[in-house]
Each structure stands twice: as C-alpha cells, then as structure tokens.
Amino acid sequence: MISAVDLSFRYAGHKGWALKDVCLEVAPGECVILAGPSGGGKSTLAKCLSGLVPHFEKGVRAGRVLHNGVDLAELAMPRIALGVGAVFQNPRSQFFTTRVEDEVAFGCENAGLPRERMLRRIHRALERFNIAHLRQRTIFDLSAGERQKTILAAVYAMGPEVWILDEPSANLDPASMEDLRICLESLKREGKTLIIAEHRCHYLRGLADRVMVLAEGRIVEVQGGAGFFSQGNAQMSRRGLRWTRLPQGFTPPPAKRRQERLASRGLRFRYPGEGHDALQGADLSAGAGEIIALTGANGAGKTTLAMLLCGLFKERGGRVAIDGLARKAKERVRLCRLVLQEADHQLFTESAYKELRLGLADRGRDCGRGMELLEAIGLGEKAHCRPQSLSGGEKQRLAVAAALAAQPAILILDEPTSGLDAANMRRMGELLKQAAGRGGAVLVATHDAEFIQTCCTKTMHMEKGGVLNGQATGSQI
Amino acid sequence: MIRGFLCGLDERVKVWMAVSVSAAAIYCVDPYLQAGALAVCLCLCLVCGAKRFVAGFLAVLLVMAAISLILCQVSPAKSGFTGLGVFYILVKFGPMFAMMVFIQASLNTSRFLRSLEVMRVPPQWVIPLGACLRFMPSVAAECRQIRHAMRIRGIAPTPGRLLRQPLETLSYTMVPLLVRSLFIGDELARAAVARGIEAPGPKSSLHEIGLRPSDLIVAAVWSLGLAAMLIADHLIFAASAGGQP
Numbered sequence A: 001m002i003s004a005v006d007l008s009f010r011y012a013g014h015k016g017w018a019l020k021d022v023c024l025e026v027a028p029g030e031c032v033i034l035a036g037p038s039g040g041g042k043s044t045l046a047k048c049l050s051g052l053v054p055h056f057e058k059g060v061r062a063g064r065v066l067h068n069g070v071d072l073a074e075l076a077m078p079r080i081a082l083g084v085g086a087v088f089q090n091p092r093s094q095f096f097t098t099r100v101e102d103e104v105a106f107g108c109e110n111a112g113l114p115r116e117r118m119l120r121r122i123h124r125a126l127e128r129f130n131i132a133h134l135r136q137r138t139i140f141d142l143s144a145g146e147r148q149k150t151i152l153a154a155v156y157a158m159g160p161e162v163w164i165l166d167e168p169s170a171n172l173d174p175a176s177m178e179d180l181r182i183c184l185e186s187l188k189r190e191g192k193t194l195i196i197a198e199h200r201c202h203y204l205r206g207l208a209d210r211v212m213v214l215a216e217g218r219i220v221e222v223q224g225g226a227g228f229f230s231q232g233n234a235q236m237s238r239r240g241l242r243w244t245r246l247p248q249g250f251t252p253p254p255a256k257r258r259q260e261r262l263a264s265r266g267l268r269f270r271y272p273g274e275g276h277d278a279l280q281g282a283d284l285s286a287g288a289g290e291i292i293a294l295t296g297a298n299g300a301g302k303t304t305l306a307m308l309l310c311g312l313f314k315e316r317g318g319r320v321a322i323d324g325l326a327r328k329a330k331e332r333v334r335l336c337r338l339v340l341q342e343a344d345h346q347l348f349t350e351s352a353y354k355e356l357r358l359g360l361a362d363r364g365r366d367c368g369r370g371m372e373l374l375e376a377i378g379l380g381e382k383a384h385c386r387p388q389s390l391s392g393g394e395k396q397r398l399a400v401a402a403a404l405a406a407q408p409a410i411l412i413l414d415e416p417t418s419g420l421d422a423a424n425m426r427r428m429g430e431l432l433k434q435a436a437g438r439g440g441a442v443l444v445a446t447h448d449a450e451f452i453q454t455c456c457t458k459t460m461h462m463e464k465g466g467v468l469n470g471q472a473t474g475s476q477i
Numbered sequence B: 001m002i003r004g005f006l007c008g009l010d011e012r013v014k015v016w017m018a019v020s021v022s023a024a025a026i027y028c029v030d031p032y033l034q035a036g037a038l039a040v041c042l043c044l045c046l047v048c049g050a051k052r053f054v055a056g057f058l059a060v061l062l063v064m065a066a067i068s069l070i071l072c073q074v075s076p077a078k079s080g081f082t083g084l085g086v087f088y089i090l091v092k093f094g095p096m097f098a099m100m101v102f103i104q105a106s107l108n109t110s111r112f113l114r115s116l117e118v119m120r121v122p123p124q125w126v127i128p129l130g131a132c133l134r135f136m137p138s139v140a141a142e143c144r145q146i147r148h149a150m151r152i153r154g155i156a157p158t159p160g161r162l163l164r165q166p167l168e169t170l171s172y173t174m175v176p177l178l179v180r181s182l183f184i185g186d187e188l189a190r191a192a193v194a195r196g197i198e199a200p201g202p203k204s205s206l207h208e209i210g211l212r213p214s215d216l217i218v219a220a221v222w223s224l225g226l227a228a229m230l231i232a233d234h235l236i237f238a239a240s241a242g243g244q245p
Helices: A043-050 A078-085 A100-111 A114-128 A144-158 A174-189 A225-229 A233-238 A302-309 A329-335 A353-357 A367-374 A392-405 A421-438 A449-455 B002-008 B010-029 B031-047 B050-072 B083-106 B107-116 B123-152 B159-166 B166-194 B213-240
Strands: A002-011 A019-026 A029-037 A057-065 A083-086 A162-166 A193-197 A210-215 A216-225 A260-269 A279-287 A291-294 A317-322 A334-339 A410-414 A441-445 A458-463 A467-468
Touching: A019 A043, A019 A057, A019 A083, A019 A216, A029 A043, A029 A225, A043 A057, A043 A162, A043 A193, A078 A100, A078 A114, A078 A279, A078 A441, A078 B166, A083 B166, A100 A114, A100 A144, A100 A162, A100 B107, A114 A144, A144 A174, A144 A392, A174 A193, A210 A225, A216 A225, A260 A302, A260 A441, A260 B083, A279 A302, A279 A317, A279 A441, A291 A302, A291 A421, A291 A449, A302 A334, A302 A410, A329 A334, A334 A392, A334 B123, A353 A367, A353 A392, A353 A458, A367 A392, A410 A421, A421 A441, A421 A449, B002 B031, B010 B031, B010 B083, B010 B107, B010 B213, B031 B050, B031 B083, B031 B213, B050 B083, B159 B166
Parallel strands: A029 A193, A029 A210, A083 A162, A162 A193, A279 A467, A291 A441, A291 A458, A334 A410, A410 A441
Antiparallel strands: A002 A019, A002 A057, A210 A216, A260 A279, A260 A317, A458 A467
C-alpha cells in the first residue's frame, strides 16, 4: 500500500506551497486518477509518491509518504525504484540509452541483477508490451506510441508494485492511447497499483477505481471511478475539467460560403535519404474565417504538411496557392505563421512584450498593438515577465499571439493543446476564433477531439501522406 | 557483414580508433598522409551507413579544391589564404569529423558506459559522460526545431543577419537552446534517478564486457598503421628539410 500523510511541499525558490496537507491511501491493485487544472499539484504529488521528492527535487517537505509502512524519505532512490516505478510525460527525454533492449535493461543493470535473470526479465517485459520486434531498434526511429511502450517495458522489467504515471497520454494519437489503455488494463489485472496524473482521462473509463481532483495543492474532491465517468461533458466543462467521453462525431457549425485563402493541389514531399514520399499528393482548401482541424495518426504526415504549407519545406511536386496566387516556399514563409508544438522553441526574447514586438509585421511601429494583443491573451500583467518563466498554457498562448502579431494570411498550429488543461485549452480555442474572425485561415494539426469540437469549423483526415476528403469521423479524431 | 563486425567491436577500441587517428592526422604534416587517413575514416563512415555525410564532405572538399585552383590561376598570392586554406583545414581536421560520425553511428552507449565502469572509472565521470552521449542527438533535434521557429519569425541566423546583428542573432539562437537543454537535462536526470542510476553497489551488464581477440587484433593493426604513418611523416619532413628532422 502507498499512502501520503499530511503531505506538503514547496519548491525551492517558490513562495507558495505546491502541495498542502494532502492525505491519501491507495490500496494494492487500485487504479487512481489524479485530475484537476494545471498548477493544481498533480505532478508534484506524483513526484512525492515516486520518491523524487525529496530525493531529486529541492524544496521544503512536510508530512510523509509511506510505501508498505516505510517513509520514502528514509530509503535511497535506487531502493525506492524497485518498488515504485515512474513514467513521465515525454518518453523521448526519459531514455538514457539509444537502443530499445538497452533501455529496458537499464534499470535491471542499475539494480545489479545477474545477466541470466536480467535477460529473462527483458524478454518478459518486451513480450508483455508486444514490442519484442523492436528489440534492436534505435529509440530515435520509434513512433510516440512505441516509445511509450518501451518506457513502460523498462519500468516493468524492474518489477515495481506501484506505478506512478504523469500524463502518459500527452503525446499520443488515439490509436496509441487505446494501446496505452490496454497496457494499463493488463498491469491492473496483474495486481499492480496505478496512480495516473492526467488531464485527458476519457481513455481511462472503466479502469479507474477512484478519481481525486486536485486544485491549489489540495485534494478537493474524491469520487468513485464509475461516478466520475458518469458525468456529462457539460458538467465537466463547468467544473473546469476535460471531457470524460469523446464525441462520436464532429458537429460542424453551419457552413458559410467563404473566400478561399489557402489551396494545395497534389503536394508531394520526401525527406532527404528516404525512399518514399512522406506526402503523396495532399490536397486541401481553407477559406477565410475557417478553423480546420487536421487529424490523423502519428506519422500520417500532418506536421510535414504544416511545415510545407508555411514554406519551411520545399515541395517535390504540386502547388500551394494563397489568395488565389501560386506561391513559392520563400513567399509562404512571409505570408504564413506556424506555431510549433513546443512553446520553448519559439520564445526568443527577455520579456513577453518584446516577444510580441518581435512578431509585429512592422517592428519599428508598435502603436500599442503589442500590449493590446497581450491583454487579449490575458497576459497584460505579465508584459515584462520572462517568457520562459510563464506557465505551459501561458507560453503556448504567447507563442500564438506572437504569430498573430504578424497578421498572417494563414496560421498553422501543430498540436497546440498537448498537455493543456481544460481552461487553457478553451482559451486557446478563443484565441483561434479571434484569429479566424479577422479573416485569416487557421489550420490545426491535432488529436484533441474536445478542442476540435470547441473551436474548429471543419476537419480533414490524413492517412499515409494524403488528405482524405470529407469530415473526419469520431474514431478518426 | 563488415558493418556488423565494426559495430560489434568493443566500444573502447572504437573510441581509441577515433581519438588516435584524429590526433595523428592533426600532428602529421604531409598532405598525402593526411589525405590517406581521411580516406580510411570516410570508408569507415561509409561502412557504417553515413553515406550522406561522406557525399556532403566530399562535395565541399571538391568545391574548395576547385576554388583554390581557380584562385591560383587568377591571383596566386591570395589563393593560400582562401580556397586552399579551407581545403587544407578540411583535410587536416576531416578525420576528426569523420570519426565523430563513425562513433555516432556505431557506438553502443550502454556497453561503453559499462566498459568504463569495469575499468573502474569513477561514477562521477561515467554518469555525466553517459548523459552527454545521450544528450547530443537530442540537442541536434532541438536545434532543428529552433531553426524552423527562427525562419518562420524572420530571424533565421543567415550570414547577412549574423553580420548585421551578431549579438541579437546569437541571443535568439542561444536562449531557446539553453532553455530546452536545461529542461531536457533535468528530465533525463529525473528519469535516470527514478530508475536507480545512483545505486552504489556493482552494476551488472546486459552485454558481455571484455576485449575479445578480434578487438585486440583490430586495435593492434590500427595502432601499428598510425605508428607507420607518423614515422613516414617524420622521414618525409626530414628529407624535405635537407636531412635535418
């Protein structure tokens, strides 16, 4: 059993408590979801339960976390790792080696297991998560879903009873999410204790025994899994949480006749050194005021299409027209703006205001537009803060606002809601609606069905490097 | 088959090959011997599948050779400082770049770290080295993303921009790179700690660690070859200096 008794934690250099007087008990074999808004304390609680607080994170800790009656603060981290396994949000930055088999072996090697026993465990873990065929592959060639399974296998090989997972679905497409669910189900059947911090919990329906909602560092609500998932989406929205059931299809708003701003015909693109085209004749069209969701599995070509449309990649064949004129890649870079998935890649200056000034079409003359945009995204008071010190949601909004400052004809976003809570996701939707309202066309590559329903006017589904005609179905989203 | 043999060599032998040939090529004076060392290193890269690097490197080399030939015709006095100079630097330092690519393509990080541990290298050195080796490909991917973001914002580090606004451009490049590097380093360390990297006792290894006869033969042949190259260079230099080494 794992439990927390009057647990509080304050990060070094921070004024407020990230966790305050948290008490919980999780029985062996139980599956508990930690839900709630960003900054509520989910990840901090996950770190406390996995022993990283106090062994890795610096700060002030009060209270205790007990695993089988022993306080984790009194055990060394290598010892804790054998009983409590931790899986974090981004599998890519959790790999310490470069080959799947080595990665799965990593924890066992640290524990000093004899080679024969280690080989048996590795074999079992790879078979358990159906990745035995990836054994010799380098981690850089894996899909997001395969990476997630590799990290699960690596933790499984160490044999912990308790699993702490922090937003394991953040980078996954719907099919990989379903795979993750199957993996978690099988772990639960084996009697493992699962504690999952997650915004998007819809895929955990039927798996969770209890849901704990955290806000401002405290557990504000505990519900049974069945009760939590029986609530409607409207009720979840009112409570500031992500939907618990995905819409079965996409209901677009009434169609209007719109002036075409972006059109691509027969776009083809091949990455250097690859033997086949990543894009195989992608056609699409976007009108003024439209927000189009580009859906499809990881690897379907969504990001490649986004890069190509905004001119970062040069097409091998086909054409892209903006406002009726065929445009070369160089011209498209000027006319379009792309917001990448990771906000930190696109924040360059020392204040939020300067970030927007850098984005303005005419950098010399601001005329108050920078501040106006900052106010519009709710960051007026943080105009002079370092962009890097903002929260994840704020950074993402700032990156979008910096792109909008240039008043682009076409705005393209790559997975803008990955890791965002309900409130930040809705704010992002509002921002895109404003951008589209000014007559621009907005294209969003996303897996987030809730976000699509919140703000998109149309969906297009991609498969194997091509855009399929018509609306994406519920399962495709 | 040759690729399998090369990649299967003990990691310490691979690192020795890389370090020794780079140092020898820099130390050597004779351009023919340097070119020979470069050719061997490029062959190793080819065997390990780094065809694009080899093609690109040879293309740059050819362009530089052509430029220096033209300059020799047009303005012999300046050719030494421009095309020929760059060509010479590429040949001299080429083995080092090529062996970095070879190591990147063939090194098994896990086996290398375990080998170092077997050699009783202190963990304070082994763990950061492992993190660095794992970190490098991530930084390359981060740089690509940052370059995309800069291009789309119109602040790409082009030669013109670097000349006009060097500090600003450098800061736009370094700020996101540093922030991401810190973030990734932190995540990597957290994940490694959560999987027991700090265990104090002896660690085991999935791989058989130890030098096999084939490793010893390759290391010996390689070392003898380099020794022969250095002696030949010394003799050539002595001959060209009128018998005064």
